Each structure stands twice: as C-alpha cells, then as structure tokens.
Amino acid sequence: MKKAIITGHSKGLGAGMVSCLIDAGFEVLGIARSALSEDLAGLTEVALDLGDTAAVSAFAASSELSVFLAGATEAILINNAGIVEPIAPVGRQDAGKIAQSVAVNVTAALILSDTFVAETEGADRRVVHISSGAGRNAYTGWSVYCATKAAMDMHVRAMVEDAIDGLKAESIAPGVIDTGMQATIRATPEEDFSILGQFKAMKDEGGLAKAEDTAAKICSHILSDDFGAESITDVRNF
Ligand SMILES: NC(=O)c1ccc[n+]([C@@H]2O[C@H](COP(=O)([O-])OP(=O)(O)OC[C@H]3O[C@@H](n4cnc5c(N)ncnc54)[C@H](OP(=O)(O)O)[C@@H]3O)[C@@H](O)[C@H]2O)c1
Numbered sequence: 001m002k003k004a005i006i007t008g009h010s011k012g013l014g015a016g017m018v019s020c021l022i023d024a025g026f027e028v029l030g031i032a033r034s035a036l037s038e039d040l041a042g043l044t045e046v047a048l049d050l051g052d053t054a055a056v057s058a059f060a061a062s063s064e065l066s067v068f069l070a071g072a073t074e075a076i077l078i079n080n081a082g083i084v085e086p087i088a089p090v091g092r093q094d095a096g097k098i099a100q101s102v103a104v105n106v107t108a109a110l111i112l113s114d115t116f117v118a119e120t121e122g123a124d125r126r127v128v129h130i131s132s133g134a135g136r137n138a139y140t141g142w143s144v145y146c147a148t149k150a151a152m153d154m155h156v157r158a159m160v161e162d163a164i165d166g167l168k169a170e171s172i173a174p175g176v177i178d179t180g181m182q183a184t185i186r187a188t189p190e191e192d193f194s195i196l197g198q199f200k201a202m203k204d205e206g207g208l209a210k211a212e213d214t215a216a217k218i219c220s221h222i223l224s225d226d227f228g229a230e231s232i233t234d235v236r237n238f
Contacts, residue, residue, distance in 0.1 A: 002026040003072040005065075005116065007050060007108065008081030009043075010034045012179035013130065016215025017078060018043055024223055029068050031112075032081060044068070050081050050108035051100045060115040069119045076222060077116040079109035079152070080130040084181050087141045088192040098144050105148035110155060117164060127169040128222055129156055133234070136173065141193040156231045168228030172218060175235050178208035 004021045008014040009030030015037075021028050022042040030036060031046045048059055059065070069075055082105050086097035113127050134142050135149025156171040176182070186203060190196045202208060214235055221227060221238050 001071050002074040003029070003069055004076040004078065005029045005031065005068070005112070006078040006080055007031045007112065009045070010036050012181065013174055013177055013211050013215055013218075014078075014080040016212045017080065017219050020216055020219035021076070024219070026074075026076065027068075029065075051103045053103050053107050053111075056103075056108045056111050060111050065115055066119045069116070072120060072123050075116070075120040075123045075125045076128065077112060077126070078128045078130065078222070079112060080128075081105075081108070082130065082132075082148075082181070084142070084145050084184055086144055087185065087188045089141060090143050092192065093144060101144045101148055105145070106151045106155075109152060113155070113159070117167060121165070123166060125167050126222060126227060127156070127159065127167065128218075129153075129169075129171040130218075131171040131173050131232075133173045133175075135171075136232070140195060141188070153232050160228075160231050169231065170222075170228050171232050172221070173234040173236075174214050174218060176202060176208050177211050177214050178203070179211050182208060 002025050004026040006014055006017055006028060009018050010032035018028055018030060018036065018040065022040060028043045029046060030043055031048050033047060033049050035045050048055060050056055083101055085101065086093040109129060116127065117125065129152040131152045132149040134146045135153045138146055153171045156169045159169045182203065185199050188196060217235050217238050
C-alpha cells in the first residue's frame with residue numbers, strides 16, 4: 001500500500017501535489033487548518049494548526065498517524081506547510097510572529113518526521129522538506145524565514161547521517177511560485193522590505209511559476225529513483 005502525508009495541502013503548492021500523489025496511487029493524508037476546496041477520492045484531511053506545538057505533539061502521539069500509516073509498503077512525508085512572516089528587519093519582527101514561524105516552518109516538520117520514521121519501519125520511506133532559496137541565500141527582511149529554511153536543509157543532512165533503514169530524505173527549494181505566499185510578500189510595506197519592487201516586477205513580468213507545474217515536477221522527482229541522491233536540491237535543476 002502507498003501512503004503519503006502532506007502538510008499545507010489546502011492551497012498553493014501543497015494542493016497541486018495532492019492530486020499528483022493520488023494519480024500515482026497513493027492514499028493521501030492532508031494536514032492544514034483549512035480544507036482543500038474540492039473533495040478528492042483518496043484524500044483524508046486533518047484540521048490542525050501546525051503553529052500550535054502542543055496540538056502537533058498530541059496529534060503525533062495519537063493513533064491517527066499510526067492507523068493511517070499501518071500496512072504502508074511505500075510511505076512519503078512532505079513537510080510543505082510554511083509561512084514567510086514576519087517580513088521586517090531584525091528589531092521590528094514581533095516575538096509572537098517569530099515563534100509562530102519557527103513552530104510552523106521547523107518544529108511541526110521535525111515532530112512529524114520523527115513520528116513518520118518511527119511508524120514506517122520496513123517500508124520504502126521518503127521524507128521531503130519544502131525549503132527555499134532563502135535557506136541558502138540571505139535576503140533583507142527575511143532573517144526569520146531564512147533561518148527556518150536553513151534549519152530544514154540541515155535537518156535533512158543530519159537525518160541522512162542517521163542512515164535509517166529504507167529512509168531517503170531531501171530538502172527541495174521549489175523556485176518562485178504564484179501562490180498566496182507571494183501575494184503576502186507583495187503586500188508588505190516597503191519600509192519593512194526594501195526589495196519589494198523586485199517581487200512586484202517578477203509578478204508583472206510573468207516570472208512566477210504556476211503551482212500545478214511546480215507540484216508536478218516535485219512530485220515526479222519524489223517518486224523517481226533519483227530522489228535522495230542529493231540532500232539539498234532545487235526544482236530549477238530537475
Ligand atoms: N510561493 C513561493 O514562491 C515559494 C518559494 C519558496 C518556497 N516556498 C515554500 O513552499 C511551501 C508552500 O508554500 P506556498 O507558496 O504554497 O504557500 P501558501 O499558498 O501560502 O500555502 C501554505 C500552506 O501552508 C498551510 N499552513 C500555513 N500555516 C499553517 C498552520 N499554522 N497550520 C497548518 N497549515 C498551515 C496553509 O494551509 P491553511 O492556511 O489552510 O492552514 C497552506 O495550505 C512553503 O514551505 C514555502 O515556504 C514557496
């Protein structure tokens with residue numbers, strides 16, 4: 001049986017990956033605060049705020065994940081949910097927003113990865129972190145986001161060192177995609193984000209990839225024999 005868990009499946013890149021995994025014969029468990037806009041056979045949805053670390057821990061410890069993963073011979077976890085806020089220079093970022101960013105972008109993904117590996121012994125199992133170029137290059141206004149994505153890259157590198165039986169892992173930068181996250185970036189006041197103009201120009205000049213196209217590329221890479229050959233990858237090289 002083929003089973004996949006994807007966080008942030010309700011919109012953007014995650015929504016695109018759901019259909020691709022279902023088409024490839026996977027039963028999919030989607031985790032986000034809201035539901036996908038359409039009902040899909042093969043998709044089970046869990047409403048969970050990944051910024052609430054106590055709730056994520058309780059979910060990971062509950063039987064829900066182990067029941068879903070039971071009997072899987074091929075299992076995939078895609079840690080895709082992410083938030084770009086706070087966008088502001090250090091000194092103007094807000095403690096609550098910083099904590100929320102680390103909780104969603106890092107803590108939840110690390111907890112789910114740990115439980116996923118514990119529950120999939122004997123399976124061909126693959127852990128995917130959706131990272132960002134911002135984890136590999138520094139951008140003004142994004143110090144929190146950059147730090148969280150760099151953490152995800154390093155988490156994959158260190159997991160690979162654990163050499164767990166049957167486990168492959170990869171941290172993938174998806175490129176610049178036309179999703180709600182880019183709309184959030186473009187809505188930031190320029191005083192907090194001095195490179196705002198570059199992001200507006202990218203949108204105006206048609207430089208953003210369609211979420212469905214990027215999702216299809218990532219999905220076919222995850223399912224390929226090449227997956228995990230390198231720990232830190234970029235969709236623009238697929
Ligand atoms: N768009 C880009 O240009 C770009 C570039 C580089 C990397 N990325 C990365 O790609 C991934 C997907 O981003 P996207 O562009 O598709 O963003 P998006 O359209 O804003 O979607 C984000 C997804 O994450 C979920 N999410 C956010 N906060 C959550 C929370 N507290 N609890 C549970 N789920 C939560 C959202 O679901 P709910 O709102 O329903 O909870 C949604 O499904 C992210 O990791 C992002 O950092 C995006």
